[in-house]
Amino acid sequence: xxxRPEAAADPRLRLARPAAWALHHRLAFRETLGRLxxxxxxxxxxxxxxxxxxxxxxxxxxxxxxxxSLTDRWDGTPRINVFLTGADAEAVALGWQTxxxxxxxxxxxxxxxxxxxxAATGLDDGSGGILAGFxxxxxxxxxxxxxxxxxxxxxxxxxxxxELESEPGVDGVQVDLEWLQRLxxxxxxxxxxxxxxxxxxxxxxxxxxxxLTRMAVAQCHDEIRVLxxxxxxxxxxxxPFLYLGVLLGLSGGLAAILLLALALAFFSVPVAELxxxxxxxxxxxxxxxxxxxxxxxxxxLLGWLGALLTARRQLRAIEP
Amino acid sequence: xxxxxxxxxxxxxxxxxLQNLNLTLPRGTLTFLTGxxxxxxxxxxxLLLRMELASRGQVSVGGVNLARMSRRAVARYRQRIGVVxxxxxxxxxxxxxxxxxxxxxxxxxxxxxxxxxxxAALSRVGLLDKERQFPTQLSAGEQxxxxxxxxxxxxxxxxxxxxxxxxxxxxxxxxxxGLFHLFQQVGVTVLIATHDLELVEGFGDRVVExxxxxxxxxxxxxxxxxxx
Numbered sequence: 001x002x003x004r005p006e007a008a009a010d011p012r013l014r015l016a017r018p019a020a021w022a023l024h025h026r027l028a029f030r031e032t033l034g035r036l037x038x039x040x041x042x043x044x045x046x047x048x049x050x051x052x053x054x055x056x057x058x059x060x061x062x063x064x065x066x067x068x069s070l071t072d073r074w075d076g077t078p079r080i081n082v083f084l085t086g087a088d089a090e091a092v093a094l095g096w097q098t099x100x101x102x103x104x105x106x107x108x109x110x111x112x113x114x115x116x117x118x119a120a121t122g123l124d125d126g127s128g129g130i131l132a133g134f135x136x137x138x139x140x141x142x143x144x145x146x147x148x149x150x151x152x153x154x155x156x157x158x159x160x161x162x163e164l165e166s167e168p169g170v171d172g173v174q175v176d177l178e179w180l181q182r183l184x185x186x187x188x189x190x191x192x193x194x195x196x197x198x199x200x201x202x203x204x205x206x207x208x209x210x211x212l213t214r215m216a217v218a219q220c221h222d223e224i225r226v227l228x229x230x231x232x233x234x235x236x237x238x239x240p241f242l243y244l245g246v247l248l249g250l251s252g253g254l255a256a257i258l259l260l261a262l263a264l265a266f267f268s269v270p271v272a273e274l275x276x277x278x279x280x281x282x283x284x285x286x287x288x289x290x291x292x293x294x295x296x297x298x299x300x301l302l303g304w305l306g307a308l309l310t311a312r313r314q315l316r317a318i319e320p
Numbered sequence: 321x322x323x324x325x326x327x328x329x330x331x332x333x334x335x336x337x338l339q340n341l342n343l344t345l346p347r348g349t350l351t352f353l354t355g356x357x358x359x360x361x362x363x364x365x366x367l368l369l370r371m372e373l374a375s376r377g378q379v380s381v382g383g384v385n386l387a388r389m390s391r392r393a394v395a396r397y398r399q400r401i402g403v404v405x406x407x408x409x410x411x412x413x414x415x416x417x418x419x420x421x422x423x424x425x426x427x428x429x430x431x432x433x434x435x436x437x438x439x440a441a442l443s444r445v446g447l448l449d450k451e452r453q454f455p456t457q458l459s460a461g462e463q464x465x466x467x468x469x470x471x472x473x474x475x476x477x478x479x480x481x482x483x484x485x486x487x488x489x490x491x492x493x494x495x496x497x498g499l500f501h502l503f504q505q506v507g508v509t510v511l512i513a514t515h516d517l518e519l520v521e522g523f524g525d526r527v528v529e530x531x532x533x534x535x536x537x538x539x540x541x542x543x544x545x546x547x548x
Contacts, residue, residue, distance in 0.1 A: 020428025027425060226409050229369070230423045230470070231399030233392055316391075320371045 024236060032243035035216070043248070046212055050252025050303075053205050054295050055259040057198035061291065062264065064190045066284060067183065078157045078177040080145040086169040093143035096167075101151035101160050106144040113139040140171055154181070202302055205252065209245045209306030216244060217314045229320040234312075241311040242304055249303020253296040260287050260295075321347050322368065322478065322509060327377035329363050329533070337363035338533040341377070345511060350504040352520045353513040355530035361513035362406075364530070365480050368511070369403055370394050381478060399427050402476035402508075406483040408467040410455040416442070416466050417451040423474040441469040444499055446492075461488045468496060472503060479503055481512045485519060493519055 036043045084093060093107045108116075114137050145164065147157055157177055165173040217224070224237050268284045275282035287295075322345040329338040338360045345351050353361050366372040367379050370386050379386045381397070389397060402423075410419050417438055424434045442448045445465035455463050468484060479500065485493035497519065504510045514520060520527055529537040 017428075023428060024425075222409075223411050226411060227422065227426070228395070229371070229398065229403065229409065231395050231397075231401075231426050233395035233426075236395075236426060320369070 024239060028239040029243050032240050032247060035240075035244065036247060043251075046208060046248055047251040047255050049208055050205050050248060050299060051255025051259055053201040053208070054252055054256035054299055055263070057194050057201055058256055058260050058287075058291060058295055059263055060190065060194040060197060062260070062284070062287070064187055064194055066282065067190065068187050077146060077149065078152055078154075078175060078180075080147070080157065080161050080164060081174040081176070082143040082145055082164050082167075083171040083173070084141040084143060084169055085171045089141040089143075089169060092167070092169050093141075096143070096145060096164065099160075099163075101147050101156060102145055103148040104146040106146075108142045108144065110137045110139045110141050113142060202298070205249070205299070205302040206306040206309070209248055209303045210310040212248065213241050213245060213307045213310040214314060216241060217311055217318075221318060224315060224318050225320050228318070234315060237315055238308075238311055241307050241315075245303035245305070245307025245311075246300050247303070249299035249301065249306075250296060251299075252303070253299025256295045256299065257287055257292050260291075321345065321382065322511070323378075323380045324364075324367075325378045325380075327367065327374045327379055329360075329367065329372060330375045336533055338367075338374075341533070341535060343528065343535065343538075345509055347509050348504060348507040349526065350501060350510040350512070350523075351526045351528060352523075353511060353528050353530065354515060354517060354520060355536070356515070359530040360533040361530055362482055363533075365403075365482050365511070365513055368478070368480055369401060370397065399423065399474065400477050402471035402474065402479040404464075404467050404471045404479075404481035404484040406486055408455070408463045410463055410466055410470075412455050414454070415451065416447065416453050416455065416458070419455065419466055420451075420469045420473050423470060427474055437473050438469075441473040442466075444472070445469045445496070461492065464488060465492075465496070468499070472499070475508075477508060479508050479510045481510070481514075483514055483516075484512060485514065485516060490519075494522070497523060 082093070086092070090107045090109070093105050096102050097105050117139065145160070147160055151157070151160065154177055157175060161173045161175050164170060224232075227237050264284050264286055271284050272282070322343075324341050324343045327338055327341040327343075328336065330336045341360075341364070353364065355361050363372065367374055367386070368381065370389065373387055381401075384397070386394075386397070411422075414422075420438045420441055421434050424437060429437070439448060439451070442451055445468050447462060447465055447469065450458065450462065450466075455466065458466065464484065464486070465488075468481075471479060471481070481500070484500075485496055488496060493516070500510050500512065501523070527537075527539040528535060
């Protein structure tokens with residue numbers, strides 16, 4: 001009768017399953033870091049490629065977000081600016097408050113308009129500046145007419161504007177509805193573009209990571225054979241390649257944040273100057289924490305998925 | 321216990337490596353598998369390691385039919401099998417220590433226990449002073465001994481060896497065989513494929529000779545017959 005195999009593996013010395021699982025992860029992580037470190041240049045190239053692929057939709061996303069914030073500041077109610085001539089302009093304008101489609105009328109005198117212009121443009125240098133060349137105040141009186149909410153549809157606003165334009169003492173009418181509508185349409189289009197570009201470049205990240213993983217698996221073919229021969233499970237041999245994908249993706253996300261920060265710093269001054277010339281305080285700003293997290297998480301997830309899709313099938317095909 | 325019942329193995333090229341093989345290896349025994357090149361020794365070891373599946377018949381180890389194992393179960397099964405390969409199969413970019421530690425890492429041993437066991441295994445094969453070296457820095461015989469240390473480090477229940485002394489001098493070959501016997505004495509089932517008949521005869525263990533995929537001679541059956 002055979003004796004009890006006291007030489008057999010002692011289960012008491014083994015770690016509990018979660019601890020063994022954590023040990024395998026720690027070793028796989030360390031091994032992957034070593035592999036990436038030993039091929040620094042090619043790793044850097046791949047990380048930068050992923051970074052650019054993630055930064056492009058990120059830049060578009062930031063632009064859309066900032067433009068959308070411009071339209072968000074608008075309360076949704078169209079306004080009609082009516083330019084008036086004549087000494088009784090204020091009385092004429094305030095008389096429109098009785099019109100059924102009008103909710104409010106705000107009168108702004110030529111003097112108030114001039115002061116607002118000088119404050120906004122900085123033309124008031126004490127000597128009169130460029131305005132000294134004008135004979136008196138060149139600005140007209142303005143009545144800002146706000147339609148009632150139920151009359152705020154584009155058609156009724158246009159009808160009200162036409163009615164006001166035909167009033168005596170009216171020099172011209174400007175409706176601020178259309179440019180906002182166009183801007184909103186442009187924002188929607190840019191959102192779609194960002195989504196489409198994002199999806200395409202996410203696919204590119206998957207392919208880049210997948211291609212690198214495929215090469216790594218091919219390089220480790222003999223090692224994988226040996227590991228499987230001595231009892232390495234599919235999960236055990238797969239783990240280092242998943243870490244490879246995740247680390248490349250996370251590094252790519254980090255590179256994307258840095259590239260975006262550089263791009264935003266590069267564009268922020270000219271954009272702010274352009275906006276100021278239109279009387280806007282629009283700023284590009286920086287990479288928000290939310291977007292930063294999204295880029296990191298997205299990069300890591302795409303890297304993991306790219307490695308998983310490539311390595312799992314390839315590894316199953318390698319048999320001792 | 322290892323049990324092969326009516327096992328045949330035909331490869332896709334039509335070659336029949338094993339033909340209707342019946343063999344039982346009780347637990348805690350040491351058996352030499354001999355025969356000329358192409359006799360079926362390596363194929364038999366591959367079946368036991370679940371690297372190949374039998375075309376016909378059944379291979380069972382410890383009462384478990386190897387053909388019915390899931391992929392995960394095969395991995396767990398291989399953790400209980402120690403195997404010494406003819407071509408060592410060491411990982412060239414890992415140190416001797418790390419090569420020997422692989423089965424313990426897979427099995428989930430603590431770092432301190434891994435170090436202790438690896439050093440004990442290396443000490444047994446006389447390579448404790450080479451633990452930091454890499455396989456390419458070792459001679460063929462030393463590489464073979466590293467492979468043996470890796471096979472026994474996890475204290476397997478079954479130990480399979482394919483020409484384990486092929487690259488060793490006679491003195492070291494006997495020492496290694498002595499090590500296999502130590503394992504056999506504590507309940508490990510050992511199966512050694514070799515063509516070194518001189519070495520085999522010196523130990524008096526069971527010898528199964530294969531030829532063309534069949535059992536040509538089995539010393540245990542001869543003994544049984546003599547007793548009868």
